[in-house]
Amino acid sequence: MDGASGWMMQHAWLIPALPLASFAIVGLLVSPVSKRAAGIVATLAIMASAACAYLLAWEYFTLYPPGGKHPILVPWSYEWLRYQPGLSVNVGVLVDPISVLLLIVVTTVSSLVHIYSNAYMHGDHGFGRYFTFLNLFTFSMLGLVVAPDIIQMYVCWELVGVSSFLLIGFYYMKPSAVSAAKKAFIVTRFADLGFLVGVILLSYFGFRLFPEWSAEVGAATNGLAGTQPVDFAYLNHPAFLARFSELHVAFLGTSMLTLAMILVYMGAAGKSAMFPLHIWLPDAMEGPTPVSALIHAATMVVAGVYLVARLFPAFAYSETAALVVMVVGAFTSLFAAIIGTTQDDIKRVLAFSTLSQLGYMMLALGVCTTEYAAGYTASMFHLFTHAFFKALLFLGAGAVIHAVHTNSIWEMGGLAKKMPITHITFLIATLAISGIWPFAGFFSKDEILVSALAGGHPLVFGVAFVVAGLTAFYMFRIYFVTFWGHGRGEGAAHAHEAPAVMWLPMALLAVLSSVTGFIPMGEFVSLGEHEAHHGINLAIAIPATAVALLGMGTAAFLYIGDGRRAKSAALAMGGAYHVIKQKFYIDELYLFITHRIIFHYIARPIAWFDRHMVDGGVNASGWVTRTSGRVLSFMQTGQVQTYGIWFTGGVAFVILILWCALL
Amino acid sequence: MTELLARFAPGLQEWLVLCAVLYAIGLYGLLTRRNAIALLMAAEIMLNAAALNFVVLNRFTSPQLVDGHVMALFVVVLAAAEIVVGMAIVVALYRIRNTVDISHMNYMKG
Numbered sequence: 001m002d003g004a005s006g007w008m009m010q011h012a013w014l015i016p017a018l019p020l021a022s023f024a025i026v027g028l029l030v031s032p033v034s035k036r037a038a039g040i041v042a043t044l045a046i047m048a049s050a051a052c053a054y055l056l057a058w059e060y061f062t063l064y065p066p067g068g069k070h071p072i073l074v075p076w077s078y079e080w081l082r083y084q085p086g087l088s089v090n091v092g093v094l095v096d097p098i099s100v101l102l103l104i105v106v107t108t109v110s111s112l113v114h115i116y117s118n119a120y121m122h123g124d125h126g127f128g129r130y131f132t133f134l135n136l137f138t139f140s141m142l143g144l145v146v147a148p149d150i151i152q153m154y155v156c157w158e159l160v161g162v163s164s165f166l167l168i169g170f171y172y173m174k175p176s177a178v179s180a181a182k183k184a185f186i187v188t189r190f191a192d193l194g195f196l197v198g199v200i201l202l203s204y205f206g207f208r209l210f211p212e213w214s215a216e217v218g219a220a221t222n223g224l225a226g227t228q229p230v231d232f233a234y235l236n237h238p239a240f241l242a243r244f245s246e247l248h249v250a251f252l253g254t255s256m257l258t259l260a261m262i263l264v265y266m267g268a269a270g271k272s273a274m275f276p277l278h279i280w281l282p283d284a285m286e287g288p289t290p291v292s293a294l295i296h297a298a299t300m301v302v303a304g305v306y307l308v309a310r311l312f313p314a315f316a317y318s319e320t321a322a323l324v325v326m327v328v329g330a331f332t333s334l335f336a337a338i339i340g341t342t343q344d345d346i347k348r349v350l351a352f353s354t355l356s357q358l359g360y361m362m363l364a365l366g367v368c369t370t371e372y373a374a375g376y377t378a379s380m381f382h383l384f385t386h387a388f389f390k391a392l393l394f395l396g397a398g399a400v401i402h403a404v405h406t407n408s409i410w411e412m413g414g415l416a417k418k419m420p421i422t423h424i425t426f427l428i429a430t431l432a433i434s435g436i437w438p439f440a441g442f443f444s445k446d447e448i449l450v451s452a453l454a455g456g457h458p459l460v461f462g463v464a465f466v467v468a469g470l471t472a473f474y475m476f477r478i479y480f481v482t483f484w485g486h487g488r489g490e491g492a493a494h495a496h497e498a499p500a501v502m503w504l505p506m507a508l509l510a511v512l513s514s515v516t517g518f519i520p521m522g523e524f525v526s527l528g529e530h531e532a533h534h535g536i537n538l539a540i541a542i543p544a545t546a547v548a549l550l551g552m553g554t555a556a557f558l559y560i561g562d563g564r565r566a567k568s569a570a571l572a573m574g575g576a577y578h579v580i581k582q583k584f585y586i587d588e589l590y591l592f593i594t595h596r597i598i599f600h601y602i603a604r605p606i607a608w609f610d611r612h613m614v615d616g617g618v619n620a621s622g623w624v625t626r627t628s629g630r631v632l633s634f635m636q637t638g639q640v641q642t643y644g645i646w647f648t649g650g651v652a653f654v655i656l657i658l659w660c661a662l663l
Numbered sequence: 664m665t666e667l668l669a670r671f672a673p674g675l676q677e678w679l680v681l682c683a684v685l686y687a688i689g690l691y692g693l694l695t696r697r698n699a700i701a702l703l704m705a706a707e708i709m710l711n712a713a714a715l716n717f718v719v720l721n722r723f724t725s726p727q728l729v730d731g732h733v734m735a736l737f738v739v740v741l742a743a744a745e746i747v748v749g750m751a752i753v754v755a756l757y758r759i760r761n762t763v764d765i766s767h768m769n770y771m772k773g
Contacts, residue, residue, distance in 0.1 A: 638769030644694050 006059040008052060009075045012093040015056065015103060016142035018049040023135035031128025039121075042131035043114040046138055050107035057100045066523035072096040072233060074148045081151075087207055089230055094148035097525040098309055098380055102145040105387045106299050108512075110138045112505035113294040116395055119501035120290055120402060130170060130288065137163035141299050145306065149230040150199050153307065157195070157271070160300050161188050167295060168287040180283035187280040191270020198263030203230045205256060209243050210234070236313040245317060254320065261314055261321035264307070265328075272304025272358045275332040279587055281355060285347040289398030292347060297354050297394050298387035305361040305383055309376065312527065316370045326366025330463045333359025335584070337470035341477065342570075342581040345407045346397045349478050350390070353433065356467060357386050363464065364448040367455035373527035375455060378447035381521040385440035388516060389432040392509035396426035399498040399506065400482060404491030411489030412482045418495045421503045423483050425510040430479045432513040434472035434548045442545070443517035449544055450537050468544055472551030480559040678719040685712035699753045699763040706749075707742060714738040 008014075022045030031038040064070050077092025114134060121130050140159035147153035162185075169181030206229040217224065217239050227234050234240055247256035268274075273281035284296045295301070308315055308325060315321050336355035343349045361379045368375030399422045404412055416423040432439035435446070445468060452461040487493045497503070558566040570577045579585065673681075685708055692705030714735040721731025757763050 636772060638772030640765065640768070641694050648690065648694065 006063070008055040008059050009063075009073070009095065011052075011076070012056055012095060012146070013076050015049050015052045015093075015107070016139050016146060018045050018052070019135045019139035019142065021045070023132060023139055026128070026135060027132035031132060035127040038128040038131050039114075039118045042135050043111065043118060045135065046107065046111045046114050049138070049142070050111045053100075053103040053107040056095065057104055060095055060097075060100055061524065066520070070097045070524075070526075074233075077148060086210065086229075088228055089151045090149060090228060091152050092148040093146040094232070095146070098306070099145050101380055101384055101525060102302075102306055103142065105302075105384055106138065106141050106145060109294055109298040109387055109391045109509075110134075110141075112508060113290045113391065113395070116293075116398070116502050116505045117288075117290045119499050120398055121288060124288075126170065130167075133163055133166045133170070134291070134294070137167065137295060137300070141303070144303055148232060149228060150202060150232065150235065151230050153310070154195065154199050157267070157303065157307075158192065160295075160303060161185065161192065161271070164188075164284070164295050164300055167291040168284045170287055170291065174286070177286040180280075180286040184280040184284045187277055188270045191277050192267050194263045194265075195267020195270075198260045198265075198267065201256065201260040201263065202235055205244055205247065205260075206230065206235060206240070209240060213237070213240050213243065232310060236311065238313070238317075241314055241317040255318065257314065258318040258320045261311070261318050262324055264311065265315075265321060265325060268304035268307045269328060270304070271307075272301050272362065273332075273355055274304070274328050274359065274362060275335055276586065278332060278336065278355050279590055282348050282351045282583070285345070285351050289347065289394060289401060292351070293391045293394030293398065296351065297390040301354060301358055302361070302383050302387065305358060305365065305379065308362065308365050309380060312365065312376060313370065315365070316368070322366050322369070324366075326363050326457065326460060329359045329362025329364075329366050330460045331359070332356070333363060333467045334463050334470075335359075337467045337474065338580055339583050340474040341470060342577065344409055346400065346409050346412075346478055346482065347394070347407055349409075349474060350393055350397060353393075353471065353474065354390060356471060357382070357390065357433070360445070360448055360464065360467070361386070363460055364451055367452045367457050367460055368527075369455070370527070372451075372455055374447065374522075375451035376527045377522050377525050378444065378451045380525045381447055381519075382441075382444035384519075384521070385432070385444045385513070385516050388509050389429040389439075389441060389513040392425060392429040392506060392513055393433065395502070395506050395509065396422050396429060399502055400426075400495075402498060402502070403495035404489060406489060406491055408489075409478050409481045412487070412492050413485045413489075414483070414487040414492060415495055416483040418487075419497045421507065422498060425503070425506040426483070427479065428510045429513055430475045432517075433475055434552060435468055435544060436472075436548055436552075437541075437545065438514070438517065440513050440515070440517035442541075444521075446537065446541050446544060447521075449540050453540065465544065465547060469547035469551040472548040473555050476552045476555035477559050480555060481563070484560055485562075675719065675723040678723075679716070682712050682716045682719065685709075685715065697764050697766050699756065699765050700750075702765065703746060703749045703753070707746065710738055710742045710745075714742075 022042055026038050026042050026045075030041050060073075073095045074092050075095055077090040080089050080091045082088040114131070117130065117134065121127055124130065137160060140156050140163055144153060144156035144160060147156060165181050165185040168184050169177050171177045210229040213234070214224075217237065224233065241257060244260075245255045245257040248254070249256055249259050252259065266277075270277045281296060281301065285292055287296070315325060333356045336352045336359060340349050340352035340356060343352060361382050364375040364379035364382065366375070368379075399419065400412060400415060401407055403415070403419060403422075406412070428439065432441040435442045449461060449464055449468070452464055487495070498506075558569055582588075689705045689707075689709030689712060692708065693702055696702055696705060717731040717734045717738070719731075721728065721734075753763055756768070760767065
């Protein structure tokens, strides 16, 4: 709008447009000709997009230096749908600290994953298709990040959903991959139903309250000219929120704002796999490992967190909605961490770890208010660092799986010597996620813990604290089992280091995981009043590190060696261990609800109604036509004279009528 | 004699009744007879009733004009043409089916 200058700022649309163009070109033109070229073109496009994102970040923070005020700019927008004067939907690019942050995360991780995939997917059937979908995903994710209004957000939201579906089901000959793709799609679609209703509520009431609001805040003179009722700038405006929260839902006794926000949060919870909509994420690991790294660890799953952050003023305005965000986040983070300690599949452990860390980000958003917004910064910080170390963990796991051809950690072992680079990078990522100084996770986790405690939620702090210990435990568990000891499987014996194309991105991510913690995130991302970066709070950092070390020590005690101690520990826990190992039977519960209750009591009667009432109605109309035709055909004697009689009778009848009418 | 005849000379009404009776006879024949040739004859009677109607109305409404007479001549020509075609059809049917009884001609039965 105003003050937007700089070439990149004006051309910010290039960032999502490059992957889109590459998606079309690679999918239609390059991929049928040469698979190798498809990978290279797709990778180069994403790298160009990443360069643009860095340039944009540089311009933005040059214009508004760190530590100052960071306005929300819309340097480029285009009227997409015009419904009537005063209501149109724009597509555009929104630039503010969190969108810049996400742009950097998405383009960086995406380009590294693209590079890595060139080697990982080498010789795979569908190599070109893979890169096409990966480009589509990157475009959708970037479009989601820069969305200036909730409609563009929703459209891109669905696009990332569908590209995730396509990539989870990439090995479509494998029944488990197909059902995982379906599960992911159905669960997130179900959640998006809530999001859609939330969007409709927001835009409907937003549109109705819009004229009043415009007059009140003087939109035309206040730098808000051209704002539309679906724009975030409007939906987050305090004047609108005040009016919106005055509307009440008659039957729930809550305000319309709370209802809309909880519905929007349902969408966010589905995408970010919050309990109880988390069931799709562990199964989504059926996709190729780089896809898990990009989509199901670093970028797409944080879309939910990003959505909550984007609508943060609205969430913060409704205390109930913020409370829901906090409770669900805290519960998910604990719940997933507990399950993560027992899984055997390396990728599934990482998936549960992702769930747990997403819960962390959510709870950080939930604990903060507009007065005390440290959690907002902390959440974005953790999103940033988590993207790097979790992507690295997945890429490392991918390298290991590539080498040993199995996902089970019990068939690995002793890989530290055979795969030294993978080992070192994986160790760095493990230290980072466990929160050991000086790796990135330490700083962001510390900020989350500080914000939870200072925000006045000691219970949430306690949960986060326990989760920090559990995180260190399950991460070091897979680390020790995978890399230490002796090779236990056939694959582990013949493992060898990944090629340079694979370990280079991992090395780069390892560097990022080590240094990003030192970024003073509070200087860049903050809400409202700028707060000074308060450094490390030792009173929290020391116990947090201690609990991480405790988790690490426990893992070392149980899992270094032949694992006899681990077995006896599992036996000692008895039934509880089994329940956790079966993921608290949530999947079984879902199956029970869908098969026994929904299918039996809802779907069957509806199917019956469809078969007998709807189809019956159609069949009945056919029967009536056929029967009346058969009856009437008796009148067709084929005798000319019969027709003549009817004809004469008809003429006589007409004459009679005319006669009566005229006389 | 001529006077007597003049006294009982039929007026317009009598002529029209005659036409109607002729037409009704033709229609009755058309709807009831089984023989195809009889049907053609009945149709001929109806045509002639119509032609007679033309002549009668011409005579009683505008005697100085000849429009009705011309029309009657047309009807006669048309009837001749029709009977030619009709007879041709009947002969063709007879060759195929060995009968001219139209109650057997019900190919068009539904």
